[in-house]
Amino acid sequence: MKDKRLVDELRRRFGNGWTNSDVQVYLFADWGVKVSVRTLKRWKKCLKDPFWQGPCVPCPPKRPALGPDTVFEVIRLRQVTGWGSYAISNLCPDASNSSVKRIIKEHGLSRGSPIEDRRVHWVKWQRQHPDSLWQIDSWQLSDGSWVIDIIDDCSRYCFCVQRVERLSSGVMIQLLEQIIRTNGRPRELLTDNGAEHGGTSKLSMFDQWCDKQGIKHIRSRVHKPTTAGKVERFHQTVQRELPYCNGDFDLFRYRYNHIRPHMSLHGSRPADVYFDLATRLKIPVPEQGPWW
Numbered sequence: 001m002k003d004k005r006l007v008d009e010l011r012r013r014f015g016n017g018w019t020n021s022d023v024q025v026y027l028f029a030d031w032g033v034k035v036s037v038r039t040l041k042r043w044k045k046c047l048k049d050p051f052w053q054g055p056c057v058p059c060p061p062k063r064p065a066l067g068p069d070t071v072f073e074v075i076r077l078r079q080v081t082g083w084g085s086y087a088i089s090n091l092c093p094d095a096s097n098s099s100v101k102r103i104i105k106e107h108g109l110s111r112g113s114p115i116e117d118r119r120v121h122w123v124k125w126q127r128q129h130p131d132s133l134w135q136i137d138s139w140q141l142s143d144g145s146w147v148i149d150i151i152d153d154c155s156r157y158c159f160c161v162q163r164v165e166r167l168s169s170g171v172m173i174q175l176l177e178q179i180i181r182t183n184g185r186p187r188e189l190l191t192d193n194g195a196e197h198g199g200t201s202k203l204s205m206f207d208q209w210c211d212k213q214g215i216k217h218i219r220s221r222v223h224k225p226t227t228a229g230k231v232e233r234f235h236q237t238v239q240r241e242l243p244y245c246n247g248d249f250d251l252f253r254y255r256y257n258h259i260r261p262h263m264s265l266h267g268s269r270p271a272d273v274y275f276d277l278a279t280r281l282k283i284p285v286p287e288q289g290p291w292w
Contacts, residue, residue, distance in 0.1 A: 090261035155273035
């Protein structure tokens with residue numbers, strides 16, 4: 001079968017800088033076409049001919065249509081929770097991640113993605129054990145108050161989504177002491193260079209408190225928010241899903257930790273990984289830190 005759409009997709013993918021291996025995976029996942037890298041190199045040369053009609057490829061197998069009950073459940077979960085396609089597909093076994101994305105888009109429930117069809121190279125890292133590293137950051141509300149987020153790097157478990165009137169080292173220390181009394185202390189803390197975390201000075205009140213607690217304080221690189229990317233991404237999750245919780249931070253935290261499947265945890269909940277050793281060991285991620 002010669003398909004002009006396949007030619008257009010090949011031109012677009014190669015034009016965006018995709019490698020042969022990337023295109024090979026894409027063709028098998030979305031078109032059901034399995035080709036070798038050698039064949040892709042030959043096709044890439046053929047794309048220079050504007051009159052090339054495309055390769056002869058077998059028809060991809062048709063996927064069974066989803067039932068109306070499944071479609072309705074996907075739409076309902078999206079409207080009620082605001083969760084993404086991965087979390088919804090974990091709760092709807094009949095619908096794959098790509099099917100959920102298609103349903104969301106067809107029914108006008110998509111929020112759009114600024115990095116769609118763009119290749120972004122992230123340096124991924126993750127601690128192997130809970131309490132090895134906590135990430136801390138804050139964001140400001142429209143009324144001038146602040147929200148402090150504290151999560152565990154390994155399990156993504158949220159210790160705190162706390163609204164405060166002002167930010168200071170004293171407020172941050174008091175909040176951390178409350179969490180430590182309940183959950184124990186972490187080995188390391190990762191923060192930005194804000195004044196509430198002592199700025200760039202290692203003699204600040206916050207650093208002195210960390211030394212007394214036996215906690216290593218790690219600062220992210222200046223103007224590099226991706227260093228603390230997990231908590232930065234967590235801000236977006238809070239801002240997007242908080243309206244579905246009627247603005248209740250405690251309800252959001254409970255739902256995030258105990259109900260919502262997490263893509264980075266392969267469908268597990270943060271509380272499962274943080275508290276359950278058996279679940280924790282199923283995550284095949286080696287112990288490695290960031291690049292500082």
